[in-house]
Amino acid sequence: MKKPSDSIHDELRRRVICGLVATLCAAHRRPSPTAAAEPIEISPIENWTHHPLDRRGVPEGWRTYETIGGHAAYDFTVVEDDGRRALHLRSHGDHSTIARKVRINLETTPILEWQWKLTQLPAGADLRQRATSDAAPHVFVVWPRPPALLRSQLIGYVWDATLPVGTVQRSQKTRAVTFIIVRSGTSRLGQWQTERRNVADDFRLVYGADPDAPGAVALSIDTNDTQSPSEGFIGPLLFRSRAGLR
Secondary structure, eight states: OOOHHHHHHHHHHHHHHHHHHHHHHHHHHSOOHHHHTOOOOEEEEEOSTTSOTTOBSSOTTOEEOOOTTOOOOOEEEEEEETTEEEEEEEEESOEEEEEEEOOOOTTTOOEEEEEEEEEEOOTTOOTTSGGGOOEEEEEEEEEOOSSHHHHOEEEEEEEESSSOTTOEEEOSSOTTEEEEEEEESSTTTTSOEEEEEEHHHHHHHHHSSOOOOOOEEEEEEEOTTTOOEEEEEEEEEEEEOSTTOO
């Protein structure tokens, strides 16, 4: 026959064991602090806030990036549009490109994120044809290698009138450039859009190898073949980690 003290001890042991089991189950259900609080890493490129409004031409911190036969006009203006700073790019029969040096670790911040609003695509442009190889304002990631025209590697992210999103199109003018269509059609012209591209994955898709760190980012507008007008805005640009993305 159990003594009253034995029953008390048994009840205490039972309560302790139940408490431990409940604690272990709760800990198992909770995500680990490391997984839940993975930091978001950001490598800014440009947000246009330190440039004077209405400053025309090549912005400070950027340089010209000449193209053969481009007839660059650099009809660029720093503006404020819909409450955000941006670079307003216009072209009518010229090919104007500017570049900025960057130091990006694609292992930690592989995602290129930018905002843009295009208002006019060049009429008759077709990147598949050398004679009409034009594009509205677009963004390049650049891996420079001398001689630049032969060995550099450029991936250009383009909003095209007709080519489907996801199209990978080699430039018909220089083998250094490959375009990826990230937006297509005219339904969202005049509206700000945010784009995100995994540049490391895109490099592997285009070149079949792991990428080195890119050396520059470039902004371009090109209508020297079709001689048609084009216009748009490019807002903040940055590289970021995958953390926090859905």
